[in-house]
Amino acid sequence: ETMKSVTGLADMEKRVADTLQVQRVIIVPENSDRYSWVKKELGRACVQQMKEMLVPDDIVAVAGGTTLADVAEMMTPDSNFNNVTFVPARGGLGEKVEIQANTISSTMATKANGKYRLLHVPDQLSKETRESLVLEPGIKELLRSIRHAKMVVHGVGAASTMAERRETKEETLDTLEQKQAVAEAFGYYFDKSGHIVHKEKTIGLQLDDLQENQTVVTVAGGASKGEAITAYMKYRPSDVLITDEGASQAILGLL
Numbered sequence: 155e156t157m158k159s160v161t162g163l164a165d166m167e168k169r170v171a172d173t174l175q176v177q178r179v180i181i182v183p184e185n186s187d188r189y190s191w192v193k194k195e196l197g198r199a200c201v202q203q204m205k206e207m208l209v210p211d212d213i214v215a216v217a218g219g220t221t222l223a224d225v226a227e228m229m230t231p232d233s234n235f236n237n238v239t240f241v242p243a244r245g246g247l248g249e250k251v252e253i254q255a256n257t258i259s260s261t262m263a264t265k266a267n268g269k270y271r272l273l274h275v276p277d278q279l280s281k282e283t284r285e286s287l288v289l290e291p292g293i294k295e296l297l298r299s300i301r302h303a304k305m306v307v308h309g310v311g312a313a314s315t316m317a318e319r320r321e322t323k324e325e326t327l328d329t330l331e332q333k334q335a336v337a338e339a340f341g342y343y344f345d346k347s348g349h350i351v352h353k354e355k356t357i358g359l360q361l362d363d364l365q366e367n368q369t370v371v372t373v374a375g376g377a378s379k380g381e382a383i384t385a386y387m388k389y390r391p392s393d394v395l396i397t398d399e400g401a402s403q404a405i406l407g408l409l
């Protein structure tokens with residue numbers, strides 16, 4: 155029985171990898187929309203990947219969200235995490251402190267016995283302030299670390315869920331509706347063809363700065379995120395996708 159379901163998931167991983175053109179897909183059983191323990195399993199699988207792919211002295215940039223918070227919760231030390239630095243990928247996006255990238259990178263670092271650096275920038279910034287902040291030596295240095303990150307770990311959300319959860323301006327909500335946004339990642343919103351339709355203004359990682367040699371690990375599960383994951387992967391297929399059966403069924407059009 156157990157063997158059968160493991161084989162079933164391996165087959166599903168291949169089909170999802172083909173559909174999304176993602177090199178490596180890891181699927182954990184069940185649907186995180188239904189059970190919260192499934193998100194912890196996504197976290198555990200992600201920590202395992204990080205242990206396999208990182209080497210001492212690497213820099214890892216992490217995004218926020220409840221899924222990444224579970225990755226942090228499942229983090230344990232490893233010899234490969236020696237002197238690894240965890241940095242937040244982007245500045246504030248209007249989220250609660252517990253699920254902000256800053257909080258998550260410091261939790262991960264503490265649990266991994268690694269190092270961390272924080273990005274102290276308010277969520278709403280005028281263009282002028284942003285432009286002068288990025289010239290501050292401390293921030294400049296951190297932005298350099300983000301650009302040199304060997305790995306970027308992030309979640310994906312359904313556009314409407316994310317826009318509601320954050321303090322999103324009325325004007326932005328209108329744009330998202332008009333342009334039929336379905337996915338969100340790092341504060342960027344995408345339509346179902348994977349085109350960027352809106353970008354929250356904060357400093358830090360800009361998606362078009364991502365280099366070929368940086369490993370992008372996407373962690374997102376739940377049937378409700380199937381459409382969002384599919385759309386986001388059209389923008390740029392990640393190197394690794396860690397997801398669950400629920401999202402996979404939606405991605406494969408089985409629901």
Ligand code: BG6
Pocket residue numbers: 217218219220221222247249253308309310311316338339340341
């Ligand atoms: C945000 C990240 O904080 O969380 C996004 O910046 C991601 O990349 C979102 O889409 C996902 O949130 P959750 O709670 O569904 O994991």
